Amino acid sequence: MRLGVCYYPEHWPESMWEDDARRMKALGIEQVRIAEFAWSRIEPAPGEYDWGWLDRAIDVLGAAGLKVVMCTPTATPPKWLIDRHPDILPIGADGRPRAFGSRRHYDFSSPSYFEASQRICTAVAERYGRHPAVAYWQTDNEFGCHHTVLSYSPAAVARFREWLKARYRTIDALNDAWGTVFWSMEYRSFDEIDAPVATVTEAHPSHRLDYRRFASDEVARYNRMQVEIIRAHSPGRPVAHNFMQLFTEFDHYKVAADLDVASWDSYPLGALEEQWFAPDVKARWLRSGHPDFASFNHDVYRGMSKLPFWVMEQQPGPVNWAMWNPAPLPGMVRLWSWEAFAHGAGCVSYFRWRQAPFAQEQMHAGLNTPDNRLDVGGNEAAQVADEIRTVLASNGDANAAIRSKVALVYDYEAKWLFEIHPQGADFHYPRFAFEYYSALRALGLDVDVVPVDAPLDGYSLVVVPPLPVVPDDFAVRLARSGAQVVLGPRTGSKTRDVRIPTNLPPGALASVLPARIWRVESMRPNVTEGVRLADSQQASVADGLARHWRDFIDSDAAASLDVRARFADGHPAYVRSGAFHYFASLFDDALTVRLFERIAREAGVTTLQLSDSVRISRRGALTYAFNYGDDTHTLTDVADDAFVIGSRALAPQGVAVYRSR
Amino acid sequence: MRLGVCYYPEHWPESMWEDDARRMKALGIEQVRIAEFAWSRIEPAPGEYDWGWLDRAIDVLGAAGLKVVMCTPTATPPKWLIDRHPDILPIGADGRPRAFGSRRHYDFSSPSYFEASQRICTAVAERYGRHPAVAYWQTDNEFGCHHTVLSYSPAAVARFREWLKARYRTIDALNDAWGTVFWSMEYRSFDEIDAPVATVTEAHPSHRLDYRRFASDEVARYNRMQVEIIRAHSPGRPVAHNFMQLFTEFDHYKVAADLDVASWDSYPLGALEEQWFAPDVKARWLRSGHPDFASFNHDVYRGMSKLPFWVMEQQPGPVNWAMWNPAPLPGMVRLWSWEAFAHGAGCVSYFRWRQAPFAQEQMHAGLNTPDNRLDVGGNEAAQVADEIRTVLASNGDANAAIRSKVALVYDYEAKWLFEIHPQGADFHYPRFAFEYYSALRALGLDVDVVPVDAPLDGYSLVVVPPLPVVPDDFAVRLARSGAQVVLGPRTGSKTRDVRIPTNLPPGALASVLPARIWRVESMRPNVTEGVRLADSQQASVADGLARHWRDFIDSDAAASLDVRARFADGHPAYVRSGAFHYFASLFDDALTVRLFERIAREAGVTTLQLSDSVRISRRGALTYAFNYGDDTHTLTDVADDAFVIGSRALAPQGVAVYRSR
Amino acid sequence: MRLGVCYYPEHWPESMWEDDARRMKALGIEQVRIAEFAWSRIEPAPGEYDWGWLDRAIDVLGAAGLKVVMCTPTATPPKWLIDRHPDILPIGADGRPRAFGSRRHYDFSSPSYFEASQRICTAVAERYGRHPAVAYWQTDNEFGCHHTVLSYSPAAVARFREWLKARYRTIDALNDAWGTVFWSMEYRSFDEIDAPVATVTEAHPSHRLDYRRFASDEVARYNRMQVEIIRAHSPGRPVAHNFMQLFTEFDHYKVAADLDVASWDSYPLGALEEQWFAPDVKARWLRSGHPDFASFNHDVYRGMSKLPFWVMEQQPGPVNWAMWNPAPLPGMVRLWSWEAFAHGAGCVSYFRWRQAPFAQEQMHAGLNTPDNRLDVGGNEAAQVADEIRTVLASNGDANAAIRSKVALVYDYEAKWLFEIHPQGADFHYPRFAFEYYSALRALGLDVDVVPVDAPLDGYSLVVVPPLPVVPDDFAVRLARSGAQVVLGPRTGSKTRDVRIPTNLPPGALASVLPARIWRVESMRPNVTEGVRLADSQQASVADGLARHWRDFIDSDAAASLDVRARFADGHPAYVRSGAFHYFASLFDDALTVRLFERIAREAGVTTLQLSDSVRISRRGALTYAFNYGDDTHTLTDVADDAFVIGSRALAPQGVAVYRSR
Numbered sequence A, B, C: 001m002r003l004g005v006c007y008y009p010e011h012w013p014e015s016m017w018e019d020d021a022r023r024m025k026a027l028g029i030e031q032v033r034i035a036e037f038a039w040s041r042i043e044p045a046p047g048e049y050d051w052g053w054l055d056r057a058i059d060v061l062g063a064a065g066l067k068v069v070m071c072t073p074t075a076t077p078p079k080w081l082i083d084r085h086p087d088i089l090p091i092g093a094d095g096r097p098r099a100f101g102s103r104r105h106y107d108f109s110s111p112s113y114f115e116a117s118q119r120i121c122t123a124v125a126e127r128y129g130r131h132p133a134v135a136y137w138q139t140d141n142e143f144g145c146h147h148t149v150l151s152y153s154p155a156a157v158a159r160f161r162e163w164l165k166a167r168y169r170t171i172d173a174l175n176d177a178w179g180t181v182f183w184s185m186e187y188r189s190f191d192e193i194d195a196p197v198a199t200v201t202e203a204h205p206s207h208r209l210d211y212r213r214f215a216s217d218e219v220a221r222y223n224r225m226q227v228e229i230i231r232a233h234s235p236g237r238p239v240a241h242n243f244m245q246l247f248t249e250f251d252h253y254k255v256a257a258d259l260d261v262a263s264w265d266s267y268p269l270g271a272l273e274e275q276w277f278a279p280d281v282k283a284r285w286l287r288s289g290h291p292d293f294a295s296f297n298h299d300v301y302r303g304m305s306k307l308p309f310w311v312m313e314q315q316p317g318p319v320n321w322a323m324w325n326p327a328p329l330p331g332m333v334r335l336w337s338w339e340a341f342a343h344g345a346g347c348v349s350y351f352r353w354r355q356a357p358f359a360q361e362q363m364h365a366g367l368n369t370p371d372n373r374l375d376v377g378g379n380e381a382a383q384v385a386d387e388i389r390t391v392l393a394s395n396g397d398a399n400a401a402i403r404s405k406v407a408l409v410y411d412y413e414a415k416w417l418f419e420i421h422p423q424g425a426d427f428h429y430p431r432f433a434f435e436y437y438s439a440l441r442a443l444g445l446d447v448d449v450v451p452v453d454a455p456l457d458g459y460s461l462v463v464v465p466p467l468p469v470v471p472d473d474f475a476v477r478l479a480r481s482g483a484q485v486v487l488g489p490r491t492g493s494k495t496r497d498v499r500i501p502t503n504l505p506p507g508a509l510a511s512v513l514p515a516r517i518w519r520v521e522s523m524r525p526n527v528t529e530g531v532r533l534a535d536s537q538q539a540s541v542a543d544g545l546a547r548h549w550r551d552f553i554d555s556d557a558a559a560s561l562d563v564r565a566r567f568a569d570g571h572p573a574y575v576r577s578g579a580f581h582y583f584a585s586l587f588d589d590a591l592t593v594r595l596f597e598r599i600a601r602e603a604g605v606t607t608l609q610l611s612d613s614v615r616i617s618r619r620g621a622l623t624y625a626f627n628y629g630d631d632t633h634t635l636t637d638v639a640d641d642a643f644v645i646g647s648r649a650l651a652p653q654g655v656a657v658y659r660s661r
Helices: A014-027 A052-063 A079-084 A111-128 A154-168 A171-178 A205-233 A252-256 A268-274 A279-284 A293-304 A332-342 A376-392 A412-420 A429-442 A474-481 A555-559 A589-602 B014-027 B052-063 B079-084 B111-128 B154-168 B171-178 B205-233 B252-256 B268-274 B279-284 B293-304 B332-342 B376-392 B412-420 B429-442 B474-481 B589-602 C014-027 C052-063 C079-084 C111-128 C154-168 C171-178 C205-233 C252-256 C268-274 C279-284 C293-304 C332-342 C376-392 C412-420 C429-442 C474-481 C555-559 C589-602
Strands: A002-006 A029-034 A067-071 A134-138 A239-244 A261-266 A310-314 A347-350 A406-409 A447-450 A461-464 A484-487 A517-522 A529-533 A544-553 A562-567 A572-577 A580-583 A585-587 A614-619 A622-627 A643-645 A655-659 B002-006 B029-034 B067-071 B134-138 B239-244 B261-266 B310-314 B347-350 B406-409 B447-450 B461-464 B484-487 B517-522 B529-533 B544-553 B562-567 B572-577 B580-583 B585-587 B614-619 B622-627 B643-645 B655-659 C002-006 C029-034 C067-071 C134-138 C239-244 C261-266 C310-314 C347-350 C406-409 C447-450 C461-464 C484-487 C517-522 C529-533 C544-553 C562-567 C572-577 C580-583 C585-587 C614-619 C622-627 C643-645 C655-659
Touching: A002 A310, A002 A376, A014 A029, A014 A052, A014 A376, A029 A052, A029 A134, A029 A347, A052 A067, A111 A205, A154 A171, A154 A205, A171 A205, A205 A239, A205 A252, A205 A412, A239 A252, A239 A310, A252 A293, A261 A293, A268 A279, A268 A293, A293 A332, A293 A429, A293 A447, A310 A332, A332 A347, A332 A376, A332 A614, A332 A622, A332 A655, A347 A376, A376 A643, A406 A429, A412 A429, A429 A447, A429 A589, A461 A589, A484 A589, A529 A585, A544 A572, A544 A589, A580 A585, A580 A589, A585 A589, B002 B310, B002 B376, B014 B029, B014 B052, B014 B376, B029 B052, B029 B134, B029 B347, B052 B067, B111 B205, B154 B171, B154 B205, B171 B205, B205 B239, B205 B252, B205 B412, B239 B252, B239 B310, B252 B293, B261 B293, B268 B279, B268 B293, B293 B332, B293 B429, B293 B447, B310 B332, B332 B347, B332 B376, B332 B614, B332 B622, B332 B655, B347 B376, B376 B643, B406 B429, B412 B429, B429 B447, B429 B589, B461 B589, B484 B589, B529 B585, B544 B572, B544 B589, B580 B585, B580 B589, B585 B589, C002 C310, C002 C376, C014 C029, C014 C052, C014 C376, C029 C052, C029 C134, C029 C347, C052 C067, C111 C205, C154 C171, C154 C205, C171 C205, C205 C239, C205 C252, C205 C412, C239 C252, C239 C310, C252 C293, C261 C293, C268 C279, C268 C293, C293 C332, C293 C429, C293 C447, C310 C332, C332 C347, C332 C376, C332 C614, C332 C622, C332 C655, C347 C376, C376 C643, C406 C429, C412 C429, C429 C447, C429 C589, C461 C589, C484 C589, C529 C585, C544 C572, C544 C589, C580 C585, C580 C589, C585 C589
Parallel strands: A002 A029, A002 A347, A029 A067, A067 A134, A134 A239, A239 A261, A261 A310, A310 A347, A406 A447, A406 A461, A461 A484, A484 A580, B002 B029, B002 B347, B029 B067, B067 B134, B134 B239, B239 B261, B261 B310, B310 B347, B406 B447, B406 B461, B461 B484, B484 B580, C002 C029, C002 C347, C029 C067, C067 C134, C134 C239, C239 C261, C261 C310, C310 C347, C406 C447, C406 C461, C461 C484, C484 C580
Antiparallel strands: A517 A544, A529 A544, A529 A562, A544 A585, A562 A572, A572 A580, A614 A622, A622 A655, A643 A655, B517 B544, B529 B544, B529 B562, B544 B585, B562 B572, B572 B580, B614 B622, B622 B655, B643 B655, C517 C544, C529 C544, C529 C562, C544 C585, C562 C572, C572 C580, C614 C622, C622 C655, C643 C655
């Protein structure tokens, strides 16, 4: 558990650097990320490097006892490089280059940029790889931000063709796999295949999904190149990348596999505004963020990080980039920080040390205001630094690794597939995964978020949000785990080539859940369907509502299943076969929590009934409680002397840490 | 009355074909449409034809006693053809080619594609034109789908200039007709005229309407080329095209004039979701479709078909292409089928035999599921096949032609003109035509939908939704018919060159309706205006509401008119002159029904008062009743022994057929 | 005070001209604007001028005793010119030329067009500059209409680079001013700088604001070229341009500085529909327009006009260009006309004499219908002409200049800056300026709208809507004026280079208002914050609501301020320091009026409490009262014999003119 900060010495007079470093250290900050946007200062003209300022900046930080997270500066190629190699610019879906003048104006498939990146990364890694103050590395910055994973350039298409060749070997195999016979879309050679863009109506879904997979692999390849250069020149220093909150445009598991630290950038208020939440939900959590949103991301990135994950950028106050940008309530910066540690974070690093008074992000708060006074977020960071010392001294095994009883299977291709092939316009995978996660958290459960190929042994409950493509061994691994398994609708509904399984959904899961899905329907937002539990206590009223989607389960197959709930028209809504529970729709929040509670009980997992604003996490021997609401919450079942931080009365925006019973 | 199905042997192993054909026949299917998307299998490489598989498929179908509807495969030119002739691709309004990778990626004006189409049509027609199993033909597939009527290619512009020359002869005549003096848009030669696209503000409305007319004529020319080739090689076989539901981007009358059969593709649930209906209406008819939507299309296409019209594609279950895709209620596939026959259909052909498990439409249901089990729709089709035998045996003259007492004038240019020149943003012609149609149907009336140049003799009531351009002889033909005539607002408001008539609206109709329209106003959606009938029974409350539009009728002219209703501010809302009734606005549904009922009575036409979910049609000596609602409807005034199908108690989603009194 | 009309002799047979001129004169019209779209008739082919028709048209008008407002025809370059110089077409943000076929298809930076404009303006000015009937000139027509201020052409970029060189002199100065070090956006020479368009994420705000300033300066330069040519050839004739209502895409003060008359085109109903007003507000004022909208524009353009401003185009009936186009209530054309005179107009000129029956604007009403009968608007114009005579004869100093006690500071760059750099998505500057104006008008106050560099002496109250950039001397000038000063939120929040001031907001105003703004937040539309006045009479209820935005005022600084209101969470909402009043948010209408009333009282300015539909203006010795509502309003405090027009009972849509007490 430690604090960090993001710092841009190149934005400030050199005369301020020493004082900045001193004040960081005094505040309790231990690591400082630098230089991820500094290419034009490192190499102001082609081949002319200016290391002096950066040498001095690192020396100042090191002299103050701070550890540096050194970045490669590839997120912002300078103008002279673009002018020399215009093919670096990514090509949009409209066929036009995306221009210089902001950031991330590069195409992952551009050979010119790959070469230029190798050169600058090598230069930086050679110079600082063994510098004593440089303790960690970050590759690039926020891969994919601003919709930059996909490019439709000739370079991308050329590499896509190679990617397809490697995957399918023959063009006949591709035609067969995709089913190009439909609409005479058959290809005679890989060289006939273009990017799936600008077609008259929707392009072929298999073509589109492969293009997404290809583009994701390009990100992994580009990151791997950087990691290899860094490792060659900077042995022993962990390499991180800062992923984005709930970002899904590439497969993060594949990129994280090459890293030591998966870190992410946490902006709870900006996320609330920009994500799918309804306007009333956005107003409800306006200045605190949704109680489960940062948690979900913590659990996502913890799962893919070899070392403890970090929050590389923590929102310290209002940001600039959402449609509307409210100010966090007092105490929220502290709460968010502790929530990260409670979920296993090794470091929480604030973005940024001081608000920049110019350029695109000048309205983004820092720990200090532009006139260099400590801001509210800075004061709260100082409080957290103090509290870390208290917690570390509590013998609570505060830095313990986390392993939960509950696993939630989370997948990136699922997002792409449902986006490409929605069948219902609002079938938004991350939302549904989040809603399942949120229901588990409302029951006080700690959750591991895992990929579909993760080992599942040791879990008591495995929850699978809608997962269209399941691996061949998934049923076996689930069954062997001994866990109770909840499967969301549409699970097993597609093959990896985006086809309907020969035996219909749930396809490869039919061996454990013999429920032939013979029909589906998507429901518009103003339509719901009542759901009645088989053991309902209510004579005529529905126990809950189905929304968005319905799988129709064959009634013959259903005869061998335990039908635990039905839709108003009699079709099965929730069926069970042994330890496998299949939800044929997306239920409202209350019903989802109620069903998860029942299944958790069957799994032997103890649950709580938390209000929507209180959340509990456990790490090591300590329990962490957080109050996102407006009213004081009284913690019961905790001994008075168990508190390390806080007390029974958990104030609004309050944090308590106590020894678990 | 017979059933058909759409079938894609190229999607399935040849080993399945015989069983498919046998099961089709056993189900009661008589005709099978094939090959409309099979170009890449018929001609896998330039000039290399592979007829073998298609020969065998047709033989298998023929051997099973099925009749084949053979299609030209021009809706999906293969990749090799596009690569050889990139000018085949249509050019979008953004100036970019619309790419290969889905379907309909061709420009109707492309000389390359015209030539390639001639070649492939000739090849197919030569090979199968006299095949004994081939009984019918279909040209291409769904002309214009995915916004493909308009292209902005150099080829289209070149042909547009020729089209203009033929229409106006001299550039001075064009400048005069359009009024290009406005804003100095005058042309010195036809070669100066471009497509009306990408202009700084709206392009000239006369220019735009002529471009729409031109593009429509291009579709007719392209279809005519195919029909002529087919007729030359396949004498005696009727030629059809499958139009789309309420599709209006080209003049269907002109295309149908070259065909024997006008057929259309009926997807009641997809249409409900995609058309203009308000969200609550979409929820109300979610799984049945709107009670008047399929009917309206039946009556539209019946009117332009030389032989009895067909439903070439009938929705058999959920589809894949709407924003949300609900499942039809049990019974709806049967109801939709009978409704088509009740409106005069010769054939109802289901789309498709078996759901394809791959490519863009894999979520589109068929009569069979992808694992080859008969689906709900398949069972209902079998029931319809049985019932057809019963009805044909009833001596009810079931295949009789239909001729109604009521005609509704329906026009394509009206749609384009109001779209180009709306004056009120929501003045959506097909919606208003549909609302008039629906009001007539609520009165139990059978309706002929006719073009503006149709003979009108024999009708008792002629209803004209807003029709901006009326032919010179329209007033005379209407007057001679002896019918009561209802004219919607904006009727006669423009000349064919998109000008205001010299005498102001209703222009050429002033001879029969001397109502000078000196001003108009459009009303935003949250504004209505009360309407009071001249003989209102209510002292102060409005009898109904005017919406969207108001024509202001000159008070001097109005003095010679019978003012039957006024707006709240005193302006005439409904005036009558002899048999001519002019509505100065679009009234709410209830008021529209009430006025139509009164005028029908004046026309000597008997009406019923049907609930919004029950509909009645008459064909031959039989009456057909349909229940779209959730409650049983009791049919009165029918003798118990009159029922051929069903009974007095018309269940939800139920059908009854009985001998008319 | 006089009336005018816009007339297009080229649209009508020459045989009608004399009668038109005679009827204009008889109606009371004194001036006629012509020829602004007539280039293709003046020069039908390159270099071939046809002056005959225009000579005769001017002679006819002059002979009837009418004064001509002669226009340059540059808003509509003819097709032959575009074909010769395709670089005239502006380039859109999508990189594509905006095509010929409507109007304003020219790039202000195109050298070809600049040269062609010089040529045609010289030709017109030479021919008619000394014609006795030509009394005034208009340059071009509605600069910037249809989003034509900005172009992204190579010509524009080349001129932008020159503009930047002139502004910054060295590239280092530009890099420093903008802060391009952020995201490595540094430039090595001016030639590396492109237009800020098509970037991956938002382009640099300083870059964007400079591009807007540059584009605005291009308009001024283009207009100045025309004015100089006219003045050289037509000495003594005032030169006008017709600006658009609330148009903000260029700095109107800079363009008006080169003119004699600032005129504007008033379409109250079209504006209501197209501007930001909520749907219920649009319905409320559907057929009258918003009571403060035309007034606001009158006051804007009065302030920048050397001679009395004009309404160059007055809506005479329904227009064609809004989404919906209602008809004005009877009396509104008269009311609008008198409102213009009440605000200081020298002329009200109706658009147009007769509705054109062809082309894009055929549904735009005129004083006469297309069949040449006087329309309602024409009759009301005749009434106004009569009433002008009465008013002029009243010894009320009717043509007096207006100078108000209250000034509202209105700025164009503020609009651009908040649009480029919003921080809250709905921070729409013209709306907020209008709401302040409207609150002042509800208090019965006459308002001068002035630029930020206007002399402020003599005002009692100065209201400053959110003004991000303030001149260095603004604080001093405000303080010296002796006025009470209201500053909206975000005032002083940016430097001219779009940076946060070193001392934080209010930046250069801190000398008079020592209120350090250390944080801001924007609020989404479904969020408000209660506001309590320091002297609130209510125990627990809020006195009003804050919306959209909050400035957080440093509590230490606030200690030296008079905190007159607080937000519900205790932060200051309204602080006062001497004569300076700072609003930290945008309050609801009622609270804004209440606070303005209190401050006006402190400023010694007498206020009224007007209902939302009655408005009062004063000019010379006369007071003008207008009733926008549906109910008769009784004027009190007016002697019976004081009325020049009207009486105490001010009917709906009524006008009264009376001698001020």
